[in-house]
Amino acid sequence: MQTVLPYIISGISVGGQYALIAIGYTMVYGILRLINFAHGDVFMVAGLIMVYLAASLPLYVAIPLVILLTVLLGFTIERVAYKPLRTAPRMSVMISAIGVSYLLQNLALYITGGLNKNYPQIPWISDRISILGMETTRVTVITPFLTILLVVLLVLLINHTKIGMAMRAVSLDFEVSQLMGVQINTVISVTFVIGTFLAAVGSILFFTNYPGVVPTSGAMPGLKAFVAAVFGGIGSIPGAVIGAFIIGIAESIIKGLDTILIVNGAITEQIGLATFSDAFTFVLLIIILVFKPTGLFGEKTADKV
Amino acid sequence: MLKIKDLHVSYGGIHALRGIDLEVPDGKIVTLIGANGAGKSTALRTISGLVKAESGSITYDGKELLGQPIYKILEMGIAMVPEGRRILTNLTVLENLKIGAYLRKDKAGIERDIQWVYSLFPRLQERSWQLGGTLSGGEQQMLAVGRALMSRPKLMMMDEPSLGLAPLVVRDIFEIIKEINRQGVTVLLIEQNANMALKTADYGYVLETGQITLTGTGRELLANEAVKKAYLGE
Numbered sequence: 001m002q003t004v005l006p007y008i009i010s011g012i013s014v015g016g017q018y019a020l021i022a023i024g025y026t027m028v029y030g031i032l033r034l035i036n037f038a039h040g041d042v043f044m045v046a047g048l049i050m051v052y053l054a055a056s057l058p059l060y061v062a063i064p065l066v067i068l069l070t071v072l073l074g075f076t077i078e079r080v081a082y083k084p085l086r087t088a089p090r091m092s093v094m095i096s097a098i099g100v101s102y103l104l105q106n107l108a109l110y111i112t113g114g115l116n117k118n119y120p121q122i123p124w125i126s127d128r129i130s131i132l133g134m135e136t137t138r139v140t141v142i143t144p145f146l147t148i149l150l151v152v153l154l155v156l157l158i159n160h161t162k163i164g165m166a167m168r169a170v171s172l173d174f175e176v177s178q179l180m181g182v183q184i185n186t187v188i189s190v191t192f193v194i195g196t197f198l199a200a201v202g203s204i205l206f207f208t209n210y211p212g213v214v215p216t217s218g219a220m221p222g223l224k225a226f227v228a229a230v231f232g233g234i235g236s237i238p239g240a241v242i243g244a245f246i247i248g249i250a251e252s253i254i255k256g257l258d259t260i261l262i263v264n265g266a267i268t269e270q271i272g273l274a275t276f277s278d279a280f281t282f283v284l285l286i287i288i289l290v291f292k293p294t295g296l297f298g299e300k301t302a303d304k305v
Numbered sequence: 306m307l308k309i310k311d312l313h314v315s316y317g318g319i320h321a322l323r324g325i326d327l328e329v330p331d332g333k334i335v336t337l338i339g340a341n342g343a344g345k346s347t348a349l350r351t352i353s354g355l356v357k358a359e360s361g362s363i364t365y366d367g368k369e370l371l372g373q374p375i376y377k378i379l380e381m382g383i384a385m386v387p388e389g390r391r392i393l394t395n396l397t398v399l400e401n402l403k404i405g406a407y408l409r410k411d412k413a414g415i416e417r418d419i420q421w422v423y424s425l426f427p428r429l430q431e432r433s434w435q436l437g438g439t440l441s442g443g444e445q446q447m448l449a450v451g452r453a454l455m456s457r458p459k460l461m462m463m464d465e466p467s468l469g470l471a472p473l474v475v476r477d478i479f480e481i482i483k484e485i486n487r488q489g490v491t492v493l494l495i496e497q498n499a500n501m502a503l504k505t506a507d508y509g510y511v512l513e514t515g516q517i518t519l520t521g522t523g524r525e526l527l528a529n530e531a532v533k534k535a536y537l538g539e
Binding site for chain 2: 162165166168169171172173175176177178179180181182183
């Protein structure tokens with residue numbers, strides 16, 4: 001157990017970061033039935049904005065500004081690339097999302113020249129601390145708590161406020177929501193604002209643990225978060241969060257599997273099981289799609305006709 | 306008063322309404338009857354702003370409705386009970402009522418109107434915490450009507466409220482329509498159940514392939530030979 005524990009703790013942390021991205025996928029899907037392929041790249045752009053802002057501004061200015069600019073980016077993408085296609089077939093919107101994804105990646109490539117940009121050290125949260133007898137960074141410990149706090153706030157917003165009620169209504173029936181006076185474009189914008197806000201927070205937590213940002217930095221975490229959302233049942237927020245934690249923990253354990261097995265005497269030398277940590281996520285995706293396409297908490301249908 | 310003049314609407318590549326004229330006087334029940342595909346739903350959907358018209362005009366108390374966003378039309382006092390009820394199945398009964406009052410800001414008034422709707426439909430109060438999707442067809446229709454009433458409309462449009470309901474429930478629904486009308490709400494009703502509709506309505510219009518072919522009081526239409534043959538199955 002003592003050998004597995006550190007991997008579980010770091011897995012919970014990674015899972016929290018995935019969860020913050022996954023909520024953006026799942027909420028947008030819930031309302032627009034759109035898989036927002038640009039979401040992972042927005043996450044990467046948030047990382048780059050931080051790199052450039054932190055170079056000239058103090059962190060207490062840079063961090064809120066990163067969040068604000070990322071939210072603005074998410075809002076703008078929706079208005080420019082998705083809103084004009086509101087009545088178009090769903091496939092067109094998806095292709096538009098793929099276009100935005102490549103656009104962001106290539107803009108990032110143009111601006112950075114494809115070089116790794118060092119992510120700024122954020123004092124306090126990147127400090128090394130010792131917990132349960134092991135060394136880690138403070139961000140690892142903070143991430144899951146912050147994630148859960150944000151998720152609880154989000155669920156309260158969705159279940160107990162007027163805009164939350166409108167979001168639930170729009171996710172079920174555009175037309176009836178409009179007939180009730182709900183302006184769906186406002187609701188959709190709010191959804192994107194929330195989704196990108198969480199992705200921006202996630203990016204700060206995520207990149208702090210990594211050396212830097214490159215234009216493709218958003219791809220893998222984006223994909224993992226997407227799998228988490230599908231695993232949990234796309235459209236379901238609790239599902240996405242649970243899916244993200246499961247994937248984060250499983251990945252982290254697989255990364256440490258060689259060491260764990262050596263310590264337990266099952267094998268005598270490294271056999272490279274860590275290589276399979278990404279593969280695991282995607283095998284999981286295939287299994288879910290084959291056996292339970294609606295995921296853990298897939299859309300309940302209470303329709304009675 | 307709602308006034309439609311020479312309204313043309315194309316919908317899904319079909320010229321669904323070919324110049325209809327229609328009036329709904331305040332305080333009355335007006336019904337629009339016709340076969341499937343005659344354009345009845347299109348007419349209501351155009352009034353509510355869901356469908357764009359090609360030409361013509363729809364005025365309400367002298368103000369043009371065409372070109373207005375859907376929520377503005379609702380704000381002017383025109384609410385719709387859509388075809389098939391379209392209850393928000395993932396919201397509770399109470400939330401379904403609250404979303405009917407989405408544009409209103411007067412909290413006390415909303416609370417009062419929820420009680421008013423509950424007094425009209427006691428069944429809804431018993432089930433206020435249930436999800437909309439768990440209600441029976443008749444209860445869903447009551448909820449759909451209650452939800453529309455929550456915007457405090459002056460004119461309520463109903464699209465086939467009797468569709469798919471048991472005969473006894475249909476009778477209840479028509480009783481409710483009369484009751485709502487007695488409380489001062491003008492009703493524009495479209496129905497395939499021409500018999501019930503014409504008995505309930507003050508005025509009726511017959512719509513055939515996008516054109517109004519007959520108008521008259523409900524009683525006149527009930528006695529009309531052509532209507533009897535085509536819609537009353539006599």
